[in-house]
Amino acid sequence: MTRSRGGAVARRVAGHLIRGLVMVWVVATISFVIIREIPGNPVQGQYESLIQKGMSPEQAERATAVLYGFLPTGSLWDQYTGYLGSLLHFDLGRSLSTPGVEVTTLIGHAARWTVLPVLAGTLLSFLLGVTMGVYAAIKRSGKLGDLLALSGSLLHGVPVYVIGLLLTAIFTTLWPILPSGGPVDVEFVPGLNPGYVGSLLQHAVLPVVTYTLASYGGWILAMKSNVVAVLGDDFILAAELRGLKRGIVFRYLARNAILPLFTILALSIGMLFGGSIFIEEIFNYPGLGLLLVNSISSRDYALMGGTFLVITVGIIVANIAADLLYTAIDPRVRSGGSA
Amino acid sequence: MTTSSPAPGCPAPSCPAPGVRIRDLTVVYKTPVGELPAVSGVDLTLTPGTITGVVGESGSGKSTLALSLLNAVQPPGRIKSGTVEIDGLGDVVKLGGEQLRQTRGRKVGYVFQAAQNSLNPLKTIGKQLLDLGRSHEVDDLRALVRDAKDLLARMGMDGARVLDSHQHELSGGMRQRVGIMLALVLNAQVVVLDEPTTALDMITQATILRIIREVHEERALTTLVITHDVGAVAEVADDLAVMYGGRVVEHGRITEVLGAPRHPYTQGLIRAIPRLSGDISLARALPGRPPTLGTLPAAGCVFRERCDKRMEICETVEPQSVTLDGRTVACHAAGRPLPLVKRKEYA
Incomplete structure (x- = not known):
């Protein structure tokens, strides 16, 4: 049994990778179809407008192919294989709104402004929500517990852009302490000088706090119900009846209650990536969300498709990571048991 | 005694097992209609070195009684009155905080029902054993592990393998034996087993009962076995207490209680057991249902609704426990020398 565990883990990782690749392929196909079938056919439009500007059809075709990563003419199948082929070389085409710049370059620049705040926000809200959730569960018959649960329900129900706008109104207008x-x-x-880093952090406060508050409600509610459920489990009473120290019993409780949350962690990161569209718009933060919004308003289809693809791949990767994490911490999953 | 840590209590073979005296114990549960008694005025003495079985239907208060031995009645329940004296510990009901925690596990071992999961699913048995040792300030954890392996081996298991396993890798019978090991490994002298064989197959059940009996004798324990299975308890117990509606209605040597039951409820229980040999139609189920907390009659005998020896006095006067040549019975009709008229004056 012990010997087969290593093999089981390897099989699991391989399975995840294969499934992840299939999902990426599906998403790439969808984004190809969307751009190809979007009303007005932007690819064909670009091609024709270049010809109208006096280019030869061959030149126009090449120029359009560079922009979108696939040929504007030819059969759908040729276009599709061309598109997938350039994807394999991490070529997402060139941007229209920022002429000549590769989509991958733009996305690379934008990604750091989204990934870091989203991760920071997720981590903060997870730590905060889980801790408060434990308190809310233990003090569930008291005022503090009610208050904590209420704060969770309230924040869970408020849309992320409302939180963002409220924070902006409070901290930049009513009490202007933040940019x-x-x-x-x-x-x-x-560079690494105090002024720049300080300004960087100052500007990051509101987006990160918004990300944090956006998912805090979910964490506190989920953790509270998990703790209450585990408190009712027999092994907690058994641990008390064996005279285990309070700290140890608490660790038994916390670890068992927190475990199911790791699956939600991935979903939460995905949700925040989606939320970045609103948050970056509100705070004029040059991340992937803002890039996507701008590419839509400037009808920059190559950029739109590329950003969409990258955000989706991010979510898929987060899901795989969370599942592997779960495998690492839950012995029941690890050994393939069905308990 | 193989643990080289400071002796908890005293070394098993030379030390007389502790006695347990439960006096006038009343445990109530808080409900929307007020506090209702699950255990009412129970007197029960566990003779040192014996196994006492407690039988009763669901809701008779037997599990609540078992938890009282560790002062571990769970909210919304609480011990309202009474004492649980254990030799060397004093009144457990008065213990609290750190003192109570150190008593649990170390002095009084508790074994959960087999079907219940009494083990942390995320940790190996070995790590949970170490948690137990650290909680009770065992200095020599190696010796503790050695003791655990010995105990597991005595119960027919590969100790090293079991300690390296998680709960989900063990069968029900194995988990139950691990539970027994954890209750015994700190050399507790009083051991409480709550439904130790429920949800186990017949073979495993017989094995577990044999192990309980053997370890009990080997370590000179005082043991309480809670069960609803009269057949199971007959295999291991020296004494038998029969509970109904939160009261001990009959208590005595098991051979006498089962051989010549005096309380109508005990008689009914024994009649209800189907025999392997003989006509199955001879088994008679007790008519009616056991009372719940809410349906317990306020006055009179709690069993009268289902009793075939019911008398007028049973409606109004609760029968007191009367001990006669080692047998304690609480019944007006149990044919005792006390004249009924005189008893009415007491009430």
């Missing part, structure tokens, strides 16, 4: 938007003040020289 209202942008990633950093322009007067500082980029």
Whole structure:
């Protein structure tokens, strides 16, 4: 049994990777179809407008292919294989709104402004929500417990953009202590100097807090109900009747209650990536969400498709990571048992 | 005694097992209609070195009684009055906090029902054993592990393998034996087993009962076995207490209680057991249902609704426990020398 565990883990990882690749392929196909079938056929439109500008059809075809990563003419199948082929080389085409710049470059620049705040927000809200959830469960018959649960329900119900707008209104207008938007003040020289880093952090506070509050409600409610459920489990009473120290019993309780949350962790990261569209718009933060919004308003289809693809791949990767994490911490999953 | 840590209580073979005296114990549960008694005024003495079985239907208060021995009645329940004296410990009901925690596991071992999961699903048995040792300040954890392996081996298991396993890798019978090991490994002298064989197959059940009996004799324990299975308890117990509606209605040597039951409820229980040999139609189920907390009659005998020896006095006067040549029975009709008229004056 012990010997087969290593093999089981390897099989599991391989399975996840294969499933992940299939999902990426499906998403890539969908984004190809969307761009190809979007009303007005932007690819064909671009091609024709280039010809109207006096380009030869061959030149126009090449130019369009560079922009979208696939040929504007030819059969759907040729276009599709061309598109997948360039995807394999991590080529997502070139941006229209920022002429000549590769979509991958733009996405690479934007990604850091989304990934770091989203991860920071997820981590903060997870730690905060889980801790408060334990308190809410233990004090569930008291005022504090009610209050905590209420704060969870309330924040869970408020849409993320409302939280963002409220925070902006409070901290940049009513009580202006934080910058209202942008990633950093322009007067500082980029680099590892105190002024730049300080300004960077200052600008990150509101987006990160918004991400945090957006998922905090879910964590506290989920953790509370998990703790209450585990408290009713026999092994907790058994541990008490064996005279285990309070700290040890608490660890038994916390570890068993927190475990199911790791599956939600992935979903939560995904939700926040989606939420980044609103949050970055509100705080004028140059991340993937804002990139997607801008690409839509400027009808930059190559950029739109690329951003969409990258956000989705991010969510898929987060899901796989969470599942592998779960495998690492839950012995029942690890050994393939069915308990 | 193989643990080299400071002796909890005293070394098993030379030490007389502790006696347990439950006096006038009343445990109530808080409900929307007020506090209702699950255990009412129970007197029960566990003779040192014996196995006492407690039988009764669901809701008769036997599990609540078992938890009282560790002062572990769970909210919304609480011990309203009475004492649980254990030799060397004093009144357990008065213990609290750290003192109570150290008593649990170390002085009084508790074994859960087999079907219940009494083990942390995320930790190996070995790690949980170490948690137990650290909680009770066992200095020599190696010796503790050695003792655990010995105990597991005595119960027919591969100790090293079991300690390396998680709960889900063990069968029901194995988990139950692990539970027994954890209750015994700190050399507790009083051991409470709550439904130790429920949900186990017949073979495993017989094995577990044999192990309980053997370890009990080997370690000179005082043991309480809670069950609803008269057949199971007959295999292991020296004494038998029969509970009904939160009261001990009959208590005595098991051979006498089962051989010549005096309380109508005990008689009914024994009649209800089907025999392997003989006509199955001879088994008679007790008519009616056991009372719940809410349906317990306020006055009179709690069993009268289902009793075939019911008398007028049973409606109004609760029968007191009367001990006669080692047998305690609480019944007006149990044919005792006390004249009924005189008893009415007491009430």
